[in-house]
Amino acid sequence: MKRDVKELGKRTIGLIGLLLALSLLWALSFKITAYIYDLFAIQPHELVRQLINSLLGFFLFFFVIYLISRLGLDRQKDRLDLFVNAIRQIAQGNFHIQLPKTKNHMFIKLVESINDMAQRLGHMETMRQEFISNVSHEIQSPLTSIRGFARELKEGNLPPQEQKRYLEIIEIESKRLSNISENLLKLTSLESAEPPFEPNRYRLDQQIQSVILICEPQWLAKQLDINISLPKTVITADETLMSQVWMNLIHNSIKFTPNNGTIHISIESNVDSIQVIIQDSGIGMSREDQFHIFERFYKADRSRNRKTAGSGLGLSIVKKIIELHQGKIEVQSQLKQGSTFVVTLPYNNKSHPNLEKLSSK
Template sequence: MKWKSISFKLFAVTSLVFIGCLTIMMLLQLAFFEPYYVREKTGGFLRDFEQARQRFMQETPDEHTVPAYFANLEEPYYATTAILTLSRSGDLLVSVGKGNGKDKFLRLRAPASVNERNPGALYSPLLPDLPTITPFPDVEMDKLLAGLDQWFQNAERQRKVLVQAEQVSFFMDVQLTTDSNRRQFVVIAPLNVRNGEGTVLAAVSSLQPVGDAVSAFRGFYSYFYLLAAAGALLLVLLYSRMITRPLRLLNNTALRMAKLDFREQSGIRRSDEIGSLSETLNFLSENLNKALSELQEANAKLQEDIEKEKRLERLRREFVAGVSHELKTPISLISGFAEALQDNVGDGKKRDRYAAVIREETSRMAGIVNDMLDLTQMETGQYRLVLDDFRLDELVCHLAEKLQDHPGSGGKRIELQLLPVAVRADRFRIEQVLTNLLGNAIRHTPDNGRLGIRMMLEAKSVRTVVWNEGEQIPEDELSHIWDHFYRVEKSRERDSGGTGIGLAIVRQILQLHNGLYEVRNTAGGVEFSFSLPADGSRTWESRGNLRH
């Protein structure tokens, strides 16, 4: 537990409050419990004493013995009651009661010689004579006689009772025969007095029980204080940990959030303010995590767009360079042969050849422009497919025958493995796809190499594969081969053919048809393939190789 932590501060403050309250409570009990108890006991004793006196005066005013119902006064207050019958001769008849209904009498006589110690008193201090009957313990006798002796020694108290008919009460400490000093509460009140004679009710109550309890408490409180302090410290420690533990968990969650780690939540499930704070922190964590994820995705997309833009910019430069190279040669040829024709250079055969070159280069330039326009329309979404049902195998066979007859094919044969399958697609654009793939295969097939087309029927589509023997495409180039303006051959030689637009057009057409396409290297060359939805109800059979 760190000294500056809230856990230690809470523990220290709460401990001081608990121990301070415990100390004050014990000191207050030790200081005020006994006076409070004495006040309550004497007040109750005086009230019950007066009730017993009033009852006696109403029921038996001339009686000289203690009635049995005085036991209700004696037992709760550890008291001894007596009825005193006084006479001018100095004799005093005392009837002592202890609640069993039997009469107990004691006759006392005061020697005249002791009257000098208390001049002005109606009666002198008493010395016990031989009692007529002494059926009670000496302790009770000592208490009663000591109380009467204290009363007789005070002339003012005597006059209040015997002359003024008033009640008197006082405390006294008595050395009893048991060698213990006990504090007593004495109450004396008149019953039937006239001219200093008559009957008086006296009661002596012991206050020793509460004194014994307070003495025992003083010894017990030292142990109780230590146990209570230890218990309070333990409870405060548990209480401080109960309060600070969720705060530490919330702090750990906040520290993880500060490090942009929003995966873990606080896990506190409570219905109080700490639980509400935990839910708010978890809600904040979820929102920040969502916002951070979106920001990371946006940043990744932005980086991807930037990289794509850089690549496109590079490809555009390459495209401009390639197109410039592609257009520069035919423009130069057209310009030169046109000038020769204009200057009437050569005979008729030469002029026909010059015109043929001009037408060939013009057609080449038109092809480049048309490819660029087609690609632009497809990328901008301006082109709409014209769907039709046609036999794909017949289209492939027709294109293969046409390309094999083309002077640029170099006499290379195209091997065909076709299936009689009908597809629903844009016939013109699929023909363009096949033309580009077959032209690309013819250009990259060596003179003694092989190339061909095969068709395979899959679940609900037909897969067309255009393959050729020859040099493989580098693996790091395969992911970019479909990008427009891209060419594996960077030299831009006319013999290699193409401007990097053909495969980009193939990709756009197949995407418009929701078809699949791929390129991969094989053991002896390269293989391009694409899939289109097919009518699977037809059976398929292989066709032999086509050769001319």
């Protein structure tokens, strides 16, 4: 409303200025013709005098308009050249461009859009470089181990027990490479324009119970106490994707909980959403780790050995899957006091913007 009033005020002022300019130019044309008539002692007919005055007034008016337009076009050309140069530099990879903002300028929206585009592309380029660096590091580490141990085995001067240990390490590192490859493909799939999403109604409590049973050898080996509170809960979601979420979160809780520790898994229902809470008495994490835990390749505990070290992609995949379901995941943790992961999901994911398009295929 205020903006409309402001625009109306500007137009009114512009119209008044135009009328004043026209009146002044007509008065000037009258003075000029009167001076010429007196100089040459000419007394034309009144109608001819009015016609000459009008023609001269129009000429002066359009001449002034031409000068103003020419000046305005030159300024606009300079401004457009600035925009073109900025876009050209962005296309060449310079994302540090920031055009100066002029308040109430007609191109302010374009300036803001170019600045925002440069900032977003710069952020994406930084993420791309970090991603390539992380992938290279994660792949290079197991490859170096495999190459080193394979060289030792090739020389053939090792006792059988040592050879077996080296082969086990090579197998572990090979599996880690395979996991990195699979998780990268999974992340790429989830971040695509049409990610895999096939929702159906199913019992969430039964799904989580199945995952707990699958992980039974791991938590029995560490003599963990698993406490569950899983009331009957029906949800509409992609059953396969959500199974990966629970598998990853429960597996992490088992991995980072010491022997004889405790893990609580529960479901709480709200009006239009449900919460799955996974709480453990594990090693916990710092506040800084909590800010980065869902980033690709981030590892809160970098001191883990190769048998327990993951790829650093699991929680990134978890977050993508939950966001695909229009949900959210939160973590609360303190060092040496355990961690709590809270997953919030809507009961019905039919409101997902890509659901109808994906389900119809």
